[in-house]
Amino acid sequence: MRLPRKHLQTSLLLAAQLAAFLAAVPVMGQTTAAPYPTHAVELVVPSSAGGGTDTVARAFSEAMRKYLSQPLTVVNKPGASGAIGMTEVGRARPDGYKLGIIIAEAVIFPHLGPTTFDAAQLVPIARLNADPSAITVKADSRWNTIEAFLAFARAHPGEVQVGNSGPGSIWHLAATALEDRAHVRFNHVPFTGAAPALVALMGGHIDAVAVSPAEVSAYVAAGKVKTLAVMADQRVSGFENVPTLRERGIALSIATWRGLAAPKGTPPEVLEILAAASRKAVADPVFVATLRRQNLGIAYADAATFKAMIEADNAVMKALVARTNLKN
Template identity: 60%
Template sequence: MTTTKFLRKVAALSAAVGLAAGALGFAAPAALAGPSDYPDHSVELIVPYQPGGGTDALARAFADASRKHMSQSIVIVNRPGAGGAIGWNEVIHSRPDGYKLAVLTVELLTLPHLGLAKFNYDDFQPIAQLNADPAAITVKADAPWNTVEEFLAAAKKKPDEMRVGNSGTGSIWHLAAAALEDKTGAKFNHIPFQGAGPAVLALLGGHIDAVAVSPAEVSNYVQAGKLKMLVVMADQRLKAFDKVPTAKERGIDLTIGTWRGLGAPKNTPPEVMAKLREITAKTAAEPLMREVMDKQNLGYVYTDGAVFKDTLAKDNVYFKQLITKLNIKP
């Protein structure tokens, strides 16, 4: 067979295959959606903690409020473990296309300085900050301590026996309790959990003596009379808990807490980041978002991506110095 005849047969066979594919309903793959089409399907928002805590509540409020400003839904996915590192690593190593985002918390900064994570805040592009909350010490309603002074005196009387739960080793609530030790001379037995929600449930069950978490994460139980808050580590009393003193009012020079915001993998296209920031700004201004946050006693703070990035850089220095000063080790 000559070369010419061979090529003609190949061409005829290719045409036949093409016709058969058409008859069977096969088609060439459609072009992949680009940044200008974003979003063309649902977006995953990774919460790196268990359901039930303030971070989870914030994420769900945001997802609900975003419906007016997105053509697609935001799906909340809880990925607890390792103080938040499991969830953040998943997002960091995901395709940077805007379809997998993360709720960022202060632990993004603390874990690397404790040697518990290899990532750093530069692995994310900040979208916006949505919240800020102080730490608080909360105990069961029938606990024998009615003031922070009584609580600390009991801890000093039996060093390392006061069981104080937190949301994980190296978490901001772990650091808050450690900073309280440093300021007062008390010594706690720090009990880590995979999020504030499980820590609070352990307190309700009598398995620990106290929790160092945010007011938002205990508010429902405090209002129901099951728990009582002894002190908040804020500059001013909180509106929702105006009878609870600040640490400074009790002679303890300590202000510490968390913030929460949204982030995307660092190589996410600029067009997608611009869209995400636009959606987030509109969602943060929704009355529904504010209503849910107020109901959950989550402190509302909105800053855009540029300001949030500056906050990350500044707080990274602060927490590195704090961890070094307190000699906190996992």
């Protein structure tokens, strides 16, 4: 039976409307993907608790609570001068739920010899901090000046024990660079981070540490240690009475930096959310107050600037490693 033309048009119109309605109704059990993040995000810190990197990470995590809908949970993964923690992040699923603090050692490892760490597996999101190295000794040490310290080291090659945050770490490299510039030779003693190195120093097990002023500031204030010189172009805030090596005729400035990174392949929209939150967190009073209280330098840089800085540092560290014979 053939429908009249008018009825046929009406039926086709109703069918089209019904199809449109059904397309707009969600299928039972189907849900729209929730915006990132939907649960806690793990933040891997490649050093021991208590050091500068850990302090920066925890202050950042606390500040991010205001700008990210889920918390950043700090997990310390020290070892191999940061390679263990950074490698874990680089190999993680690129979904934004495992991030890491990337440190200056990322541009040192590739030049030391064979390594399982691959910096190309990490995507820089934001630089958070930067600090110079410094030479610090016990408060009752025989040395009160950097000149006396270096003179003793020069007269007793290999006897002065200088602690660092691990073989091939930025602080190991800093002490080795000082050897090269000052024509001395130290006995380098590695630890899993600046914090355990400081414990060893205060216990009298080593003679000095080559870590940042920030990492020793609390112990300087408590009268347990004293800093002899900083490896910076200018004197450091909170350490205005401590000379730079350049003031003492040694042309050496070397610093560490710390930033946020994600595994390669992390979706751009996730990186954008993290970048926006990071920019706000670094300017947050919680982050600023914590870093200033610890004499840690605030040095925010966006992803593009941070990436360019990493590439520039990579070239510098390659030349420095070659000159100081650190490569195995």
